[in-house]
Amino acid sequence: MDNKRKEEREKVSGFRIYDKITGQFIGSLGDISTEGMMLVCEKPVETNIFQLRLDLPKELNGSKQIDFEAECTWCTKGVISNFFCAGFKFLSFSPSDVQTIKLCIKQTTVESN
Numbered sequence: 001m002d003n004k005r006k007e008e009r010e011k012v013s014g015f016r017i018y019d020k021i022t023g024q025f026i027g028s029l030g031d032i033s034t035e036g037m038m039l040v041c042e043k044p045v046e047t048n049i050f051q052l053r054l055d056l057p058k059e060l061n062g063s064k065q066i067d068f069e070a071e072c073t074w075c076t077k078g079v080i081s082n083f084f085c086a087g088f089k090f091l092s093f094s095p096s097d098v099q100t101i102k103l104c105i106k107q108t109t110v111e112s113n
Helices: 096-112
Strands: 016-018 025-032 036-041 047-061 063-077 085-090
Touching: 025 047, 036 063, 047 085, 047 096, 063 096
Parallel strands: none
Antiparallel strands: 016 025, 016 047, 025 036, 036 085, 047 063, 063 085
């Protein structure tokens, strides 16, 4: 298995991801790239395709959330915690959605410093 990533991932916190259909909280965003994301979850996540919703901390580009489809490709228990880490590959995340996320991350980082 080739673990080399094509793009640098941005470490983030404070972004919550929900199952779009059930409304159930899935996990908090740990890192993100244009190809996928890692979530920190309280429960293990099965490898499957999910309809997800990302809640933005504030309105950007006229929206407070982004809906998308992603596939959970792996899930493992954290080494020093009771949490799980789950890797997702984006299936329907538009480039404009990725740019909205990056803008939000940048603004959140600037505001917290």
